[in-house]
Amino acid sequence: MPDLLRPHWFQILLSLSSGTMHGSAIMDEVLERTEGRMKLWPATLYGSLRDLEEAGWIQDSVPPPDAPVEGGKRRFYVLTPSGERVLREELRHMHAILEEARERDLLGDAGAV
């Protein structure tokens, strides 16, 4: 059974699954989606982006047409096919864990579909 992805990697991949984004936008999106539980501080965020790039899971992208032009050198990122695969595997993996938990009735009411 493979290990889970590091939590912030997972969250970044999940953010990018909805489209092209730059660093600060990822930070905001993750913060909002996790209801403030995960704040990606800048050095951690960009370190992770670099790790994910080196792993070949994300890559640089042209800015989306609706992106504001100000702000100079903002870099935009997009999931690579292998990144999408890793994310999908991870989600499946989580899903399996959840299924298991549900079968053992570990979730209580929250487990109801």
Next chain:
Amino acid sequence: MKRRRSVPLVGLLLRLYPARFRDRYASEIEESLGGLLRAAGERGRWRWMLVWLRGIADLLKGAVRERLRSGRGKKPAMESSTMGVGEMMGTLVRDIRLAFRKLRKEPLFLLVAAGSLAIGIGANTAVFSAANELLVRPLPGIPNYERVVELGRTDRGSGFDTFSYPDFLDIREEIPSLAAAAAFTIEIMSVSREAEGVRAAGFHVSPAYFEILGATPALGRFFLPEEDIGVGQHFVAVVSHAFWTERLGRDPDVIGSTLYLNRLAYTVVGVTGEGFGGHMIGFQPDVLMPMAQLPVMNGGRNEFDARNASWHMALGLLSEDATLEGLNTELAALAQRLAAAYPGSNETRGFRAVPLGPIPGGGRSGVRLFVTVLIAMVVLILLVTCTNIAGMFLARAVSREREVAVRVALGAGRGAIVQQLTIETLMVFAVGGGAGIAIGLWGVGLLNPDVLPLPVPVRFAIEPDPRVIAFATLVTLVTGLLFGLLPAAGATAVDVVTSIRDEGRGGGRRAGRARRVFAGAQVGLSLVLLVTAGLFMRSLQRAASIDTGFDPTGAYVTYIDLSLEGYAEESGRAFQASLLESLASEAWVSAASLSIDLPLDLSSSGTAVTPQGWDEDDRLATDFNRVSDAYFETLGIPILRGRSFGPADGPDAPRAAIVSERFGAEAWPGEEALGRTFQLRHVDGQVTYEIVGIVKDTKNQLITESPKPFMYLSLRQTYAPGVQVVVRTNPGAGSASARLREALSAADPNMSVGGVASLETYTALGVLPQRLAAGITGALGLVALLLSGLGIYGVVSYAVGRQQREIGIRMALGADRRGVTMRFVRGGLLMALPGIVIGMVVSVAIGQVLQALLLDLSPRDPVAFGAVGVVLLSVVLLATWIPARRAARVDPAESLRQE
């Protein structure tokens, strides 16, 4: 282009990252952190600081991580992903444990490094917090803060003094830049509802006072325009929210109720809003009254029409489009018109407006100078701390070059070693920073006014400023990291084989030079601090030798307020008379007296009189005091001619006055003042006083002041319920405090007696700034001296340790012990010499700046400079001599065999 605002220290920390990472991400990291901080800044400074600290921590952590990665070489990302959080935590815990063990083996290093950090951070925290509170932070509860100005009177272009009421009215009516102006005076008064009274701060104000500050009442109303005029007509009062809460039990029916202020019945018409604390830091109004009733309260003295008498302060509100410059131009023009119209009073007068600040305009420049001196001192201390920390870490890094090389040879990654050293550094900073904050909090407590012997109830809370703590910690952290870690990082790049064999002598040279420079700089910095402290101490010494005109030794003082004890005027007079009689009959008392004021106690009253033979409109400005018969004997003020007050000066007798020499000289130059008269305006018209005695001039407000006109009126002729009780004791009288208290209790068992202080303590308030400055700079100077002594000691003993072998060879070749010792002592002195020379030059410059605080002492006082020079040289000599002697004890055979 979007404007980028750089975040403090982020740029510096980003330099710790590998260049590849930095080039690619630095600008974006900086920008997104900037965004987070902007958002946090809108939610307050604590929030800002929290986010900033988290961001900095994140950057440091990231730097270690990136360095680790590049240390391990370019490993595939997938592999690093398998190093789980658990494993990383394991490494971290192991490193922390290792660091802890290492530091425990070097208690002296930890103590000195953390200790100097603590002092540097603590002193900065305390002083910067106070500066923020006293000079920068807007006072709360004043919505109009930006538009409020303080108005002051200048004399020949300088000063910031009280107004005469006619001048104030002209300003209020004729200056277009002012939307409103308010006059006010402040006094400590007794406030009572029924029986028991309390001392409270009373503000007599124009109705516009509230409008100017933008205050709104919590209950009732403020004063109406018609309550500004009509002496003896509108006895209405507003109480502060704090007074209403603490003293009146939040009485819901307070509006319309009666309050006795100095025994006069006032009707309460309003309560101020909760956040309102007046316009001066530390001195909040408890009760506010219209100025118009001041003459009634002052026993009849009415100076509303006297253009010559300056006695109240003023505030103004700038009109919407007006500027401070425009206002000052208009004030200057008005002053010229008034000077032409009333040359007798206004010839040299001007007016000036300054923005409202926590400290009233008149005292601001003094406070600012004092605070600036303190800031300069603590910045110097921080510099000493930084150089000291840098020197210590540098020495430590160099001495561990060999250990590092061994670990590299055994396969440890560069990153791992840097991480290890970082953790050790951070631990020292955690200890030092924690202690520093504790010292800062304690120091801030020391600066709070309730520990100062002030005669008025002053309340303010200086709070430690989190930004200052963070800043001071970070500055030292960065110096520590730069000078501690960079050489270590360099050491890991050193050729492993040479390092182990040579004990890293090559890298040591450069670091050694840096340490010598640091040690020299520390000597220079401590010299500056010590000379400053020396100058303050010398000026205190000088103050003690200035002739104040009175003799405080052996005299004790306390304060009683009969209006708070249920005495009316008749019974109060009787009590005061019998108290004086019984005190004077005690064997331990040589003289006893009552008075409103005392010399050099920070408070005084001023008025103006028309001396006999002067024009009716011309006045002589003079300070005054009201005293009982034996006042001059009790305070040791010589009566030069005439007599003191006595039973002949009863309430119905002709009014008598005793004046200072200077009074006579200014009123009737070259002529005898004794027996002459002057006019003083009371509420019911002019009253003639006859001068029955001439006394020696005394220092009244400042120890450095030149003699000013001063007059004494008799308490027999104007009753005052609140008085200072002073007794002069006979030699060998023993515990006067307890006896004085006993005597007062015997006179009235229900009397509440305040603290008893020696008159020496009490009148030392005039030199309070110098005392504080001498104490603070002295303590800091000693710390700096200790640190620089340790710095030099460290460098020399390190050099001795390194050169054991060389010393051995020299001695084997016939060098004598003395020669070896002298070589090291000479080295130590040479190291300190540039510091001493530069320090002397800087001290002379600082002395010039301090001149105003030095009480006529020359800023190049040879005693201060000489003494400090001797002390410093002795410390330097001692710090070099101890390790140098050890060098001379080297056994040549032993040291050669060691290799």
